[in-house]
Amino acid sequence: MGATRAPLIQRPEGLYCPGGDFHIDPTQPVDRALITHAHADHARAGHGAVLATRQTLDLMAIRYGEDFTASRQIAEGRMRIGEAEVSFHPAGHILGSAQIAVQAGGPRVTVSGDYARVANPSCAPWEPVPCDIFVTEATFGLPVFHHPDPATETQKLLASVAAFPERAHIVGAYSLGKSQRVMMLLREAGWDGPIYIHGSLERLSAYHIAEGVPLGDLRPATDNSLKKADFAGQIVIAPPSVFESTWAQRFPDPVLAFASGWMSVRARARQRGVELPLVISDHVDWADLTRTITELDPAETWVTHGREDAVIRWCELQGRAARPLHLAGYEDEAE
Amino acid sequence: MRDFAALLERLAFTPQRNAKLRLLAQYFAAVPDPERGLALAALTGDLKLRAVTPSLLRGLVAERVDPELFAISYDFVGDLAETIALIWPDPETPPNDTDLPLPQLVAELQTTGKAGLPGLIAARLDALNPSERYAYLKLATGAMRVGVSARLARAALAEYGGLQLIEIEEIWHGLTPPYLDLFAWVEGGARPEAAALAPFRPVMLSTATDLDALRPLDPADYVAEWKWDGIRVQAVSDQGRRRLYSRTGEDIGAAFPDLLDRLDFEGVIDGELLVRRGDAVGTFGELQQRLNRKTVSKKLLETHPAGLRAYDLLIWQGEDLRALPFAERRARLEAAIASLGDPQIDTSALLDFGDWDGLAALRAAPPDPVIEGVMIKRRDSPYLAGRMKGPWFKWKRDPLVIDAVLLYAQRGHGKRSGYYSDFTFGVWDGNELVPVGKAYFGFTDEELRALDRFVRGNTIERFGPVRAVKPVKVVEVAFEGLNRSGRHKSGVAMRFPRISRIRDDKPAAEADRIETLRALLPAEAP
Ligand SMILES: [Zn+2]
Ligand SMILES: [Zn+2]
Numbered sequence: 001m002g003a004t005r006a007p008l009i010q011r012p013e014g015l016y017c018p019g020g021d022f023h024i025d026p027t028q029p030v031d032r033a034l035i036t037h038a039h040a041d042h043a044r045a046g047h048g049a050v051l052a053t054r055q056t057l058d059l060m061a062i063r064y065g066e067d068f069t070a071s072r073q074i075a076e077g078r079m080r081i082g083e084a085e086v087s088f089h090p091a092g093h094i095l096g097s098a099q100i101a102v103q104a105g106g107p108r109v110t111v112s113g114d115y116a117r118v119a120n121p122s123c124a125p126w127e128p129v130p131c132d133i134f135v136t137e138a139t140f141g142l143p144v145f146h147h148p149d150p151a152t153e154t155q156k157l158l159a160s161v162a163a164f165p166e167r168a169h170i171v172g173a174y175s176l177g178k179s180q181r182v183m184m185l186l187r188e189a190g191w192d193g194p195i196y197i198h199g200s201l202e203r204l205s206a207y208h209i210a211e212g213v214p215l216g217d218l219r220p221a222t223d224n225s226l227k228k229a230d231f232a233g234q235i236v237i238a239p240p241s242v243f244e245s246t247w248a249q250r251f252p253d254p255v256l257a258f259a260s261g262w263m264s265v266r267a268r269a270r271q272r273g274v275e276l277p278l279v280i281s282d283h284v285d286w287a288d289l290t291r292t293i294t295e296l297d298p299a300e301t302w303v304t305h306g307r308e309d310a311v312i313r314w315c316e317l318q319g320r321a322a323r324p325l326h327l328a329g330y331e332d333e334a335e
Numbered sequence: 336m337r338d339f340a341a342l343l344e345r346l347a348f349t350p351q352r353n354a355k356l357r358l359l360a361q362y363f364a365a366v367p368d369p370e371r372g373l374a375l376a377a378l379t380g381d382l383k384l385r386a387v388t389p390s391l392l393r394g395l396v397a398e399r400v401d402p403e404l405f406a407i408s409y410d411f412v413g414d415l416a417e418t419i420a421l422i423w424p425d426p427e428t429p430p431n432d433t434d435l436p437l438p439q440l441v442a443e444l445q446t447t448g449k450a451g452l453p454g455l456i457a458a459r460l461d462a463l464n465p466s467e468r469y470a471y472l473k474l475a476t477g478a479m480r481v482g483v484s485a486r487l488a489r490a491a492l493a494e495y496g497g498l499q500l501i502e503i504e505e506i507w508h509g510l511t512p513p514y515l516d517l518f519a520w521v522e523g524g525a526r527p528e529a530a531a532l533a534p535f536r537p538v539m540l541s542t543a544t545d546l547d548a549l550r551p552l553d554p555a556d557y558v559a560e561w562k563w564d565g566i567r568v569q570a571v572s573d574q575g576r577r578r579l580y581s582r583t584g585e586d587i588g589a590a591f592p593d594l595l596d597r598l599d600f601e602g603v604i605d606g607e608l609l610v611r612r613g614d615a616v617g618t619f620g621e622l623q624q625r626l627n628r629k630t631v632s633k634k635l636l637e638t639h640p641a642g643l644r645a646y647d648l649l650i651w652q653g654e655d656l657r658a659l660p661f662a663e664r665r666a667r668l669e670a671a672i673a674s675l676g677d678p679q680i681d682t683s684a685l686l687d688f689g690d691w692d693g694l695a696a697l698r699a700a701p702p703d704p705v706i707e708g709v710m711i712k713r714r715d716s717p718y719l720a721g722r723m724k725g726p727w728f729k730w731k732r733d734p735l736v737i738d739a740v741l742l743y744a745q746r747g748h749g750k751r752s753g754y755y756s757d758f759t760f761g762v763w764d765g766n767e768l769v770p771v772g773k774a775y776f777g778f779t780d781e782e783l784r785a786l787d788r789f790v791r792g793n794t795i796e797r798f799g800p801v802r803a804v805k806p807v808k809v810v811e812v813a814f815e816g817l818n819r820s821g822r823h824k825s826g827v828a829m830r831f832p833r834i835s836r837i838r839d840d841k842p843a844a845e846a847d848r849i850e851t852l853r854a855l856l857p858a859e860a861p
Pocket of ligand 2: 037039042093114
């Protein structure tokens with residue numbers, strides 16, 4: 001084998017490192033997986049062995065049960081796997097999220113996983129990892145995506161609570177990461193009353209609190225001692241799937257809000273039946289994505305997980321080498 | 336501008352009428368004159384601005400954004416103004432954080448000449464944030480589309496002032512933006528009297544019916560007349576003030592000065608606006624050519640003369656007839672129209688039928704292609720405002736249907752953006768499939784997802800945003816009529832085509848043939 005062997009190759013089940021015989025964020029069960037973060041489209045149950053940050057391993061255990069993998073290892077420092085050297089670095093996306101740097105004799109590769117460059121109090125900020133090949137997510141890889149200051153979006157929610165005091169506000173937010181982010185933003189904005197939460201958020205939120213992320217007074221939204229009218233003027237956080245169920249009907253004439261980067265595009269918000277779109281994202285927007293590529297200045301950029309076309313075109317205009325990785329199995333909506 | 340942008344954004348996503356009313360009333364209470372009046376005019380479509388065209392906007396954005404990046408983005412977002420608002424690059428030096436006043440933005444758009452318009456708009460887009468840019472572009476292009484009708488905006492004002500909607504509707508057409516006198520009135524001041532001439536009266540509307548629903552009713556209690564495919568209007572003449580209202584109360588008179596000239600009476604007539612050449616009635620397409628024009632050319636007035644076919648009489652020479660039974664109003668109508676002696680204004684004929692089957696037979700073979708069904712009215716019904724079930728029914732002609740094969744698909748815009756939802760379909764001409772029309776509605780959301788999957792999985796070629804698909808999917812297309820067309824290769828053009836069913840049971844070879852469509856064409860004009 002020559003030294004020119006590709007550091008990572010594309011396989012149906014995901015990115016594969018031949019030098020270390022492992023996959024990164026595979027979408028199907030494999031012998032050995034390195035996991036960037038605990039979102040369902042990156043972290044699946046059933047691998048033989050998983051290497052991830054301590055918090056990602058804990059979160060996977062909460063979501064899938066303690067037996068989600070046969071063996072697990074906490075990522076620490078520089079690690080050797082076969083011919084490959086790997087290390088994990090903060091991604092600024094959600095609690096425990098990491099970028100993974102891989103080198104197996106040849107070029108240095110950084111796999112971003114999902115990442116964000118705005119402050120998120122639940123995790124360490126994104127950190128630049130010098131590399132020859134940067135594998136970037138492109139969930140919001142279109143020049144129309146500009147995530148506004150999340151504080152102004154939080155104000156929109158509070159203004160709506162004031163305008164409709166007799167109604168409940170249900171904020172749809174993915175249960176891991178976004179939900180807790182919304183709680184933190186509400187606390188920063190001075191909302192110090194109780195926040196009612198859907199049952200699926202309880203263990204994940206409790207884990208955040210245990211890890212030192214203060215979320216304030218959280219109460220179960222399904223407390224039977226509370227009557228419908230008790231929720232007037234209150235804020236409820238729940239996974240967006242409840243919009244399509246009867247769960248929301250227990251609240252008085254609820255305003256359906258949705259916290260997601262997709263909400264800046266009106267048609268997307270309409271398709272979800274959202275009444276109050278809140279543009280709150282845990283991913284880089286177009287400006288941060290292109291700025292990151294410029295700053296890292298890799299020899300090559302691989303684009304995955306979203307709108308590859310536009311990012312590839314931008315790279316072309318900048319005279320940068322880039323190629324799309326059409327990896328199946330990453331959910332467009334899971335943000 | 337910030338308050339207005341926030342209002343538009345909130346309205347666009349608020350489905351319930353009551354919540355919309357609340358948001359508007361809160362806005363009227365919080366925002367000073369003249370800004371709130373201009374916002375009201377923007378929502379009711381009464382703000383007359385120099386029309387900013389989509390091509391002007393495309394030109395501006397093309398100077399700043401790579402065309403390929405723009406095309407990919409537009410394809411995803413689905414709305415031109417929204418794409419531009421979102422993609423517009425922030426200027427080199429960030430603007431200072433001031434809120435541009437709406438009255439200033441409106442005044443500029445009203446006074447800036449054509450040559451200065453692109454520069455003005457670019458400068459404003461530089462100074463606004465994405466949400467404000469969107470509101471600004473919607474304002475400048477005159478297409479608000481935030482799910483608020485003019486009527487709802489007026490209803491919110493009525494609610495804000497504790498008035499009845501009808502009180503505002505009656506004087507609305509005598510008022511002009513920014514409505515200082517109107518806001519003064521709703522906040523407790525004097526009623527603007529001068530505006531009260533030739534008001535709009537709420538129109539009586541019908542509900543749909545069919546033979547099964549008619550059977551239990553006694554035909555002797557009803558009259559029937561043709562339902563003409565023009566525009567339902569209310570023609571008003573009041574002490575020299577003449578107006579032509581649509582059934583929602585929009586004043587459309589400016590486009591029909593020839594008909595206004597003929598309203599030589601004191602009263603209010605309900606009827607159908609049609610293009611009339613002697614006894615011959617023009618198609619809806621011909622009438623459409625006269626709509627939405629600020630000025631009408633002399634030539635168009637000659638080739639497409641407007642006429643009125645009267646259905647009902649609400650007020651005549653100061654007497655309000657609305658409480659009378661239909662049969663009595665009808666007699667008064669016939670006399671009134673006869674007294675005008677104008678060939679361009681006539682009375683809609685009553686149909687002679689014995690029972691519902693007899694009416695069904697008439698409906699199946701109308702004497703004129705511009706008839707789209709029959710209207711059925713209770714003899715004893717007064718003229719009531721709104722749409723109630725019972726006194727008036729419309730019984731539309733059945734749509735025509737064919738089975739066609741999907742040929743091309745394009746992503747939809749608006750609500751459907753992101754899905755392949757604009758379809759071109761074709762029928763067999765010999766051994767070849769020829770496109771005969773386009774449809775982008777009719778299917779359920781579930782069918783839309785299925786069609787979208789089909790397109791993604793069966794694309795055989797791409798032409799820009801258009802995908803050619805494997806010609807295997809048969810759909811049933813319903814449509815209202817067929818015209819000859821020089822623009823289409825097939826020589827036919829459908830009216831209101833929509834996909835009424837997906838025919839997964841049918842192989843493409845069994846789709847319809849062009850001969851079937853040609854047989855449905857109206858006879859060639861002499
Ligand atoms: Zn992801
Ligand atoms: Zn993620």
